[in-house]
Amino acid sequence: MTTTLSPGEVLFGRKLRTKLLQCMSAIQDGLHERVREKDDDKKRIMKKNADITNHANSPPLMIGDNMLLKPKKCNKLTTPLVPKPCTVIVVKETMVTAKRQNHEVTRNSSYFKLIPGYVRDEEQSDNDSTDDEKAEPIQQEVQQQESQLRRYPLRRRKSPERLNL
Numbered sequence: 001m002t003t004t005l006s007p008g009e010v011l012f013g014r015k016l017r018t019k020l021l022q023c024m025s026a027i028q029d030g031l032h033e034r035v036r037e038k039d040d041d042k043k044r045i046m047k048k049n050a051d052i053t054n055h056a057n058s059p060p061l062m063i064g065d066n067m068l069l070k071p072k073k074c075n076k077l078t079t080p081l082v083p084k085p086c087t088v089i090v091v092k093e094t095m096v097t098a099k100r101q102n103h104e105v106t107r108n109s110s111y112f113k114l115i116p117g118y119v120r121d122e123e124q125s126d127n128d129s130t131d132d133e134k135a136e137p138i139q140q141e142v143q144q145q146e147s148q149l150r151r152y153p154l155r156r157r158k159s160p161e162r163l164n165l
Contacts (some may be wrong), residue, residue, distance in 0.1 A: 002042035003035045010035050061091050067112040
């Protein structure tokens with residue numbers, strides 16, 4: 001019990017099991033407020049412990065982020081994410097409202113995926129001065145990654161001889 005008082009004590013303001021000759025004590029002032037405060041504190045502690053146990057974390061979403069939305073599955077050919085990006089308008093804990101053109105969608109944060117490589121506006125303004133300096137090394141890294149992605153050399157492709165007329 002989170003209040004350390006029995007429900008009868010909270011409701012009637014006295015202990016229920018008393019002797020007949022005992023007179024009723026006066027109702028304690030502010031009992032209900034103290035009970036509510038203590039109950040809220042205990043529930044807050046229980047929620048914190050449950051979040052730690054379940055490794056819960058809040059989604060790192062901010063207003064203005066570009067996200068992809070998971071659609072409702074119609075069949076197995078449905079794509080896992082809608083290819084048109086949405087912009088986050090409102091974030092309230094795990095409830096996210098996003099807008100794409102004239103269409104607004106409100107879903108749980110698990111239905112959204114942040115577009116990889118997307119730079120937020122604040123980060124972009126901070127990095128504007130250093131973009132020119134880093135442009136060449138980044139291009140070289142991209143070229144190296146593309147060459148590493150190919151495991152085998154490209155083969156020569158030619159059309160079949162029967163088609164050469």
